[in-house]
Amino acid sequence: MTVSEFSCAGIELALFRYPKQQESNLQAWDAADEHLIKHLVETAHIPANTAILNDNFGALQCGLTRLDNTWPLWIETDAKTSLLGAEYNLSANELAPTNISRLNSREQLPNDIKLVIVKLPKNLTYFTQQLQRLSQVLAEGTQILISAKAKNINKSLLGLIEQNLGPASASLTWKKTRIITCTADGIKRSLLKEVSWPVKEFNLTINNFSNVFAANKLDIGARIMLDNMPEGAFKTIIDLGCGNGILGLRAAQLYPQAHIHFVDDSEMAIASSQYNWEANGLNHDQGHFHWDDCLTHLDENVSADLVLCNPPFHQGEAITDHIAWQMFLDAKRRLATGGILHVVGNRHLSYHIKLKRIFKNCTTIASNGKFVILQATK
Numbered sequence: 425m426t427v428s429e430f431s432c433a434g435i436e437l438a439l440f441r442y443p444k445q446q447e448s449n450l451q452a453w454d455a456a457d458e459h460l461i462k463h464l465v466e467t468a469h470i471p472a473n474t475a476i477l478n479d480n481f482g483a484l485q486c487g488l489t490r491l492d493n494t495w496p497l498w499i500e501t502d503a504k505t506s507l508l509g510a511e512y513n514l515s516a517n518e519l520a521p522t523n524i525s526r527l528n529s530r531e532q533l534p535n536d537i538k539l540v541i542v543k544l545p546k547n548l549t550y551f552t553q554q555l556q557r558l559s560q561v562l563a564e565g566t567q568i569l570i571s572a573k574a575k576n577i578n579k580s581l582l583g584l585i586e587q588n589l590g591p592a593s594a595s596l597t598w599k600k601t602r603i604i605t606c607t608a609d610g611i612k613r614s615l616l617k618e619v620s621w622p623v624k625e626f627n628l629t630i631n632n633f634s635n636v637f638a639a640n641k642l643d644i645g646a647r648i649m650l651d652n653m654p655e656g657a658f659k660t661i662i663d664l665g666c667g668n669g670i671l672g673l674r675a676a677q678l679y680p681q682a683h684i685h686f687v688d689d690s691e692m693a694i695a696s697s698q699y700n701w702e703a704n705g706l707n708h709d710q711g712h713f714h715w716d717d718c719l720t721h722l723d724e725n726v727s728a729d730l731v732l733c734n735p736p737f738h739q740g741e742a743i744t745d746h747i748a749w750q751m752f753l754d755a756k757r758r759l760a761t762g763g764i765l766h767v768v769g770n771r772h773l774s775y776h777i778k779l780k781r782i783f784k785n786c787t788t789i790a791s792n793g794k795f796v797i798l799q800a801t802k
């Protein structure tokens with residue numbers, strides 16, 4: 425477990441990454457968080473309705489609540505792990521969340537926001553949409569502070585912000601980070617349309633909201649998975665880390681009697697999966713959609729005979745295998761005896777070692793130069 429002591433501008437916090445038990449030496453906050461807190465303290469911002477976007481594990485909301493526990497905050501996140509991590513850190517630092525309202529990245533922000541604080545996300549299409557959403561609610565003159573690594577700030581990023589929200593300029597560099605100050609111009613922009621593409625051989629159309637994995641084409645790991653789906657009369661299937669839902673959609677075609685549970689950390693992934701389920705004319709009653717960290721909150725009555733999984737190997741910018749571990753452990757817990765975990769992975773990730781440790785068995789179903797399909801039976 426990694427706890428890091430955050431100490432900046434007189435604010436002291438103990439912050440954890442989420443999930444808390446992950447074995448990594450990564451911190452729950454970074455210099456871009458510190459820079460924002462330092463800036464807010466130095467400029468003596470008066471607590472007023474503030475929106476915080478992309479606060480990884482809650483350093484910003486904990487910091488502002490520690491500064492003044494009446495500071496009204498609207499926290500927007502697409503990642504369930506971020507939401508759970510922030511709630512954990514508020515409680516670990518004995519900060520009551522009475523000032524905090526939460527929303528996901530598709531819900532409407534209130535229109536009386538006086539200040540916006542943003543951590544620049546990795547996905548610039550998602551960021552563009554966040555700017556457009558802000559343009560729809562922010563009054564002219566509202567200040568937006570965007571913090572990022574200095575190396576990620578350039579003319580084209582400033583141009584993107586200007587085009588979608590208002591004029592912007594960047595601060596000097598501090599600890600290799602800079603803060604961009606943007607002033608909303610009060611002009612409402614329309615939102616990017618979700619990207620849509622066909623998977624012709626399976627007669628499926630896929631729509632992706634802006635923060636969903638595999639933005640505009642089928643992932644190559646998913647492709648191999650689709651070519652090697654298991655045979656069986658499966659009744660309850662989990663698409664674990666479903667993204668746009670491609671594996672679960674194909675499963676619904678192959679095993680029409682099955683109930684399919686789509687699970688993802690990204691709310692936009694769950695929304696895309698549900699949209700795709702309906703747009704591809706699948707049976708309404710048999711699709712179930714869960715915004716969750718792996719299978720943490722899945723109803724205990726769900727017992728699966730097949731789990732399909734194309735695991736992520738990073739969390740935000742950090743390369744990590746702890747999510748794959750947690751997915752495999754959760755899959756084992758939720759499989760019925762004799763149930764199958766069907767996994768695709770890059771060969772060099774050596775998932776077979778983990779699967780053998782957890783299930784005591786692992787079979788290679790298919791492989792090519794880069795990917796393997798592995799199966800473990802409970």
Ligand SMILES: C[S@@+](CC[C@H](N)C(=O)[O-])C[C@H]1O[C@@H](n2cnc3c(N)ncnc32)[C@H](O)[C@@H]1O
Pocket residue numbers: 505637638643645646664665666667668669670671687688689690693716717718719734735736737747
């Ligand atoms: C490699 S993508 C696979 C997406 C899709 N199944 C496919 O094959 O195209 C991994 C997915 O896992 C999701 N994910 C990451 N961390 C997660 C977690 N803790 N719990 C559930 N899903 C998670 C990501 O949002 C992403 O959609």
